Amino acid sequence: MNANAAKTALVTGASSGVGWEASAQLAEAGYGRIVVAARTLAKADEARDALLARVPGAQFVPLALDLDDFTSIDNAAQALVAAGNPIDALILNAGVAATSALRRTARGIEQIMSATITGHHALTSHLLRAELLSPSARIIIAGSEAARGDVPTFSNIDVQALAAASFDGDLERAIEAILRVDKPVKFANGTQYATAKTFAVWWAKELATRLPAGMTVNAVSPGNTPDTKASREMPAIMRRVMLPIMKLMPSMWHSVPTAAARYLTVIEMPDGVTGQFFASPATKMTGPVTSMTMSHFTNVEGQRALWNVINRVAGVSNASKN
Template structure:
């Protein structure tokens, strides 16, 4: 994986398939972020069609989430669908969302799909660059909040619960030169040279944020395991899909017209990752199979970057975000 030729081949030849009709999710509660459109919506829609009892659509704009809820209910009237506000650009919003999730009596499935892709440098209201804030810091903090209700459900049922972080094959193509900085996170916030408008071949900051997703997932899975949390934590590459994520990128838009999966097919990859492959923990999934992530992730340098990223991220969250009790336990293992 990771070569351009291989990417083109997979997009043209491999066609993601929906969950088999005999896969049942009766009684389960699922939560999907970025769920009002695109892959998140399609994943939520498919989960609901397999007998899901309760679905939580985590969205930035509640009115759009309500429209998505109505479309899902039209097809799967037996599921209870709730729309919860979640803004990855606000640590306060994430904390409020996490505290609400902590009160759930059951949480079986979580798909962390919310993300952005920008051609220009965008500073969020937290003061951090948008890819870093939304794709990494926001996702990381939400993932930590999800551990308590997921773990409690696993203990109650005597079987593992599931958390999947949506990454991308782009993580193979991240240069990640910021790793050499004393503070990688701070360098990612300040580095603007990678934003060169429409002449750029790759969206480097986006690709790096997708690498951070994989590194964070690996470290989170390992630490959760050491704590005895029975949660299957993995990441998934849904492939290039026809979704609004690429609407600001002319080069990606051209590729979408030629080789992209549909949003539904991308959603199939998300549901496959979060429902099947239960024996694989800390895994990277692509084309609905467990695959090796980039050679960097698997290398000694990658494992060092994983530890460095964890420390810098946790240090920032402890300073800027409301306290999450389980984060201290995760840090001590």
């Protein structure tokens, strides 16, 4: 019997692209049940039908999950609790690419930050409180090479410098200003995207200190994968100029199946591998997943401050370390 047959996986952003492909690969790896989460139930149903055409006989369960809407997250969590199946692999894949204009959710959170980090935090917190993650659960959150600091047009906000210059050194106030793009923070798509992905790494590192022994959490970049719908949100110069140029250079991009396989590679890593960020080797956009060691990915004070801020803006009441 396949060792994965009794396992359940949940994939966010599963209606297309890397999330859809990861769902298919999990089924092909023998996972007995894959919850495919999409912004609407109609999209999730469409994804299930297409996945069944690829992997007949697999069990794909559609779930409506809008990460910009905390009520939707609450409802999705309640549906998962009612189903009662412990989750063995939680792939927090959903997100949006660097958008061309500033957009905020109803709660006033900038959309890249909402899709990347605050919505996933709320969902994960629900699952942990309900003890719906299995004792050996693997949690993956999508990162990006853009966060490394070596990708042209992408740069991180220096949280410490912002806090010192504008918030009397208060990291939490600085981080909340970044999440909301409140003054003095100004929206710049590449910077906001890179910072959101750095926050995803900080979140994974902080969560790793809070999980029970046996569970792991890691950030994983799918790598540069232009053949997804994410590019439709990018500024025109990136869609029409940069991506076509990249596609002329095979070493600069890879396929959707290769991208999705990165998630499964890290899921299979042993218990001791947690709180890390896996991406392409430094300065590269593709290649074997490699643990990133850039200094800005390890910031204990920033990690703790980010956790506290996200708890507050997401209305999460789970206990945090002091």
